[in-house]
Amino acid sequence: MLFVDDIVLMYEMRYRLNKKLELWRHTLESRGFKLSKLKTEYLNCEFIGVKGGDGEVSMGGAVISRVEKFKYLGSIMRATEDIDEDIDHCIRVGWQEYYVTRKSL
Secondary structure (H helix, E strand, C coil): CCCCCCCCCCCCCHHHHHHHHHHHHHHHHHCCCCCCCCCCEEECCCCCCCCCCCCCCEECCEECEEECEEEECCEEEECCCCCHHHHHHHHHHHHHHHHHHHHHC
16 A cells, blocks of 8 residues: 655646646556545645635545645645744754664763
């Protein structure tokens, strides 16, 4: 069994994202993969001054839930420009690794 997690699709306009997401769903399902509509999420970032358009993000007729943040490749991505939480997380991880290394010496 093959699992694929953490794929990111980025578009400035929501309707383009919906089209691409539907293309991905159709392509993967035609090859035997199954996408979880319950685990799929989207993050709407409008901090560069571009509005994504109104409406919902959907896949296969199911509305995809919107989140305000998620973790991707170790970084916390947020809907705003705020990066304080990600910096705090990196500092905590660094200190944890430091203490683990010291204990093993």
